[in-house]
Each structure stands twice: as structure tokens, then as C-alpha cells.
Amino acid sequence: MNTTISNNGLPKLPQAASQPGSSATAESSATAAGSGAPAAKADDQLKLTDSAKALQQAARADNTTPIDSQRVERVRQALANGSYKIDAGRVADRMISMERQLGGTDKA
Template identity: 35%
Template sequence: MPININGPTSTQVDPSKTRQSQSSNGVTPEKSGNGTESASTEDVVQLSDKARVMKAVESRIQNMPDVDQDKVDRIRNALSNGEYKIDFDKLADAFRRFESGL
């Protein structure tokens, strides 16, 4: 089911049932300045452990450099010294795998 980031539509939520359930549990919704109901003070969002891990991983990835400069320098030095050997069969296999995946 797709998630509407703009909020639920009238077919997804029956406003009369929502108000009844809120008034039955003793919580009366507050009106904000624009006439819409604001969240009560009891509304809390808690992230799961997986979400916390994903957030930490995302933050670490954003702090990583785009280029591994040490690897670039090693390959550049090997090329300039004539020490870099290319395995043409391995390279051709990589091209075949890439193109078969397209």
C-alpha cells in the first residue's frame, strides 16, 4: 500500500470515528492557529533498533570520502613504474557480466 506523505485521505480516515475515539480516551485534540488539529502532548515517536543502526550507517557513509586516494596513488605509482599488470581475461569476464546484467 502506498504511503501518502501529505497525510491520510478522507477515504482512509473517517473523521467522525477519529474524534469519537479521541474523546472516549479522555484526550481532546487541540486546535492550531490554522484550524487543524495538532498532536497531543502524549504523541511520541520511537525509532526501532534497526532504524537507529541505519541512521548511524547513513551518517558514516556521508562522512566517507568519494575517492579512495590511497588506492588511486598505489595504482598511479604502479602504472608509472610499469608494475601494474592487467589480467585481460578477468577484465573481459567483468565486461561480459556487466553487459549481461543490462
């Protein structure tokens, strides 16, 4: 399975002539070498692992949960005035649960 990478709005690099001995190829190679950027090859490919694909999908904006700005402001105010309480037991339980999930020992 191949994945196409878009240029994300970046300008396209000039394409080298298709003939290996042409002066355009030599000039573009010299320009690329002089600028520190490698010359692009027509047969370059990128294959993403399943993990990379999952990370890419998770990073998409449509998968995000909306932020509750009112709750964020309440927590911010509670932190500022010192009234925010942390339940250490609950934090520890969730950390242990996450560790079990990562280790594959959690059955939940």
C-alpha cells in the first residue's frame, strides 16, 4: 500500500529533463547540491508502517474532541486561586490502568 504525500502548499521544485546527459539535469543537480537539498528522484517512495498510519489518523483534526472552554476556564481559575484539588489515588489508578493497557495485561 502506497501513501501519497502532498506538498502542503510548498512551491514545487523544478523538474530535471528526462535525458540523463542533458544540461538541465546537470544544472539542476548542481543547483540542488549547491543549496544543500538533495535532488528528487522519480522512483522515490515512502511506505508508512501501520503505527505511523494510526498516528497520522489520530492527528487529523476531524478526530479531535471539542474543547470545553468553560471547563478550561474554571480549572484555570481554580489553579490560580489555589482551590484546585488533585485526587492522588485517582491519578495513580489511571496511571496503573494505562500502564496495563500499554503492557497488554489489562483486560478492560
